[in-house]
Amino acid sequence: MTIEIEYAETIIVWVHYRDKWNWYVTDKELWFLDLIKYEQAFIDAGYELHNQGDFSDRFDIPIVNRQTAADFIEHIEEFKVTTNQLSKFLLKEPNKEEIDKYKPVLFVDFDTETLISSFPEPASYEEYVPENWESVYKDFLEDVPTNERYWVIGGKSYF
Template sequence: MLLEPKSLDNIIVGLLVDNFFKWYVAPKDLWFLDRKKQADAYIKKFKEIGLKNIGNKIEEVDERKGIEVLDENSFIEFIRRINKYAVSTNELRESLKLNLLTTSKQDTFYSFLPSLYVNVDKRELYSLYPEPASYEDFVPKNWSGVYEDFLPKIDWEEKYWYDKNGIDLLNLENNRGKK
């Protein structure tokens, strides 16, 4: 695992493309799907408080250079660029178990709670991100974005927060979604 999950910095994202699911632990700024919408909202907000000529203050991360909008067409290139952030379910599970031994339960919960689920096949983004980043507001045209509990949408074998005995290590689902 290249990056450790860290609340508000490196988020856990589930991505489904062409019926293939993969987890990623990556910097949170990579996942605003429509950077133009994000930039426009940023500029509007600052104009409302009286600032002018602020320009586009959204920093372009290397993996997003040249990809202003992540949609069903650009995700293939993006996935190639972010492959280094891909992590297996077992890796996440083992890292979670280790974290529970070395970090407070609360810190572990916020770091290991999946933040986003992006279903490219259905053009959907679901967010559980705990801060007011509002990823769901910055989705491409013809996509839906919602702030909603997406954990039941994740296949059982991908739910890293369950151990091999079916115990919910973070008590995320309170016995929902069991086998």
């Protein structure tokens, strides 16, 4: 893995795209799928944006949806991790009080156009999804197939 997991800064995301399931550990800012809506929320709140419309921090992709997913996924390929890698990181955590940083906080399904967020800090990923997407804030750990639950090791759940 090329990135350290830091609570509320880097996040673990479960992605479904073209019938494939993958885990990613990335900067949290990448996952506001509709940056145009995200920018507008700041403008509506009275903030001035100095680089409005500049989406270069996210590979010049203003809206990540089914049509742009292939390009987005290609750009974040280096942040893909396996279930086994995540289990090993979880087991190596010396401070068990910080175990929450290893919880997956987003589930993005490009095939069904769904986003589920359980991000514990104020961010509201579910408010900034592309048009016609379903989104909700809820825990989705039970929705993850048993063989992908990296937090269950030797029959014991670390969460």
